[in-house]
Amino acid sequence: MPKVGIIYNDEKPIANDIAVELQDKFTNLGWDVSIATGIGGILGYSTPRSPVCHTPIEGLTPPGFDSSTKFVIVLGGDGTVLSASRQVAPSRIPMLAINTGHMGFLTEAYVNQLPSAIEQVLEGNYEIEERAMLAVKVFRKESVLWEALCLNEMVLHREPLTSMCHFEIAIGGHASVDIAADGIIVSTPTGSTAYSLSAGGPVVAPGVAVLQLVPICPHSLASRALVFPDSEPVNIHPVNATQLVMTVDGNGGCYVFPEDRVTIEKSDYSARFIRLQSPEFFRILREKLGWGLPHIAKPTSVEIP
Known part of the structure; x- marks a missing residue:
């Protein structure tokens, strides 16, 4: 049947x-x-x-x-x-x-x-x-606090979205970079026409094997959208005294504390x-x-x- x-x-x-x-x-x-x-x-x-x-x-x-x-x-x-x-x-x-x-x-x-x-x-x-979809996870030390599949984007920001945040971000094996912005978006090509587009990111055709990192209202002319291979995982460490809020595809989320880290990588699904x-x-x-x-x-x- x-x-x-x-x-x-x-x-x-x-x-x-x-x-x-x-x-x-x-x-x-x-x-x-x-x-x-x-x-x-x-x-x-x-x-x-x-x-x-x-x-x-x-x-x-x-x-x-x-x-x-x-x-x-x-x-x-x-x-x-x-x-x-x-x-x-x-x-x-x-x-x-x-x-x-x-x-x-x-x-x-x-x-x-x-x-x-x-x-x-x-x-x-x-x-x-x-x-392509993303596997998004929040770790505290080696324990997974929260995880989700993501088709559009992951957004990490302060609640409410009224002040600047600091992030240490490592992509693949590259050296960490420091970004000061209202928040961070990590987007798939599918999500490039969603929040990422509104934040000034480029439109990416679905078949292109890339991800993009888009700072929200960055406090620097040097911090702009970055497109990189989807084979490279992303590690984000918030450098703030208070907790941040993470949302995935705009409908669910998790508090991220200063001792936590967020990992994003292309999912097998x-x-x-x-x-x-x-x-x-x-x-x-x-x-x-x-x-x-x-x-x-x-x-x-x-x-x-």
Whole structure:
């Protein structure tokens, strides 16, 4: 019996309704259906009084979502896709992401395209695009306090974000550098169009095997975005008298104290997206962010008498 998964945003009525319809549809077709909400991929928060909030990376996978699952239909916006990627990446399950939200930068199709999208997938007429993910961990001495898979970015900053922080950062085997800024972003190529872009970082095409380090409002003209190979791990030591806050993909986080260190490296797991047509990154940039669209009329040629 073939197996399919459904992950949906239970805060959106349309996603709830479609999830029920899809469950009935695939059950009638003789499929085994596993269903879960995206809330299961939301990362927990630690607090100063309880700094340990450690759910292992593999611990977010919902029951029934194993490697025998052919694919998962994700119903929601980008936040649901980010959550679902953490839930299914350890099992290497490909995701068909259907946009019921707003921007939908990570989704493949809209709700009104769902019937034809499913038909195309069932016919095997699709490609799988793999997106790199990060393994983010917070250590105190040799103990892991917190860890998470990350598809977009890790952000480390002071709470509230109103004053400068100091960081000692080592990339791979290179010497440590000192950065003074409001915070630090470490981003994947997928995350280069998210917070990193707003902070002045470059846009990186998904297939490029790099990461980027972006200081937030740096206190130096010399501290600018850095792009480096994703084979090199990052170690961050906060040099502050008070705790900082770390968030991953904008929805979960951990307090980081002066005695802690943060490690970031490319994960062995990746997010696997079902693409109904060959991925065309520049088209998505144009449609979603307006990249490359003319804002003024092009000059016309003038004949000189």
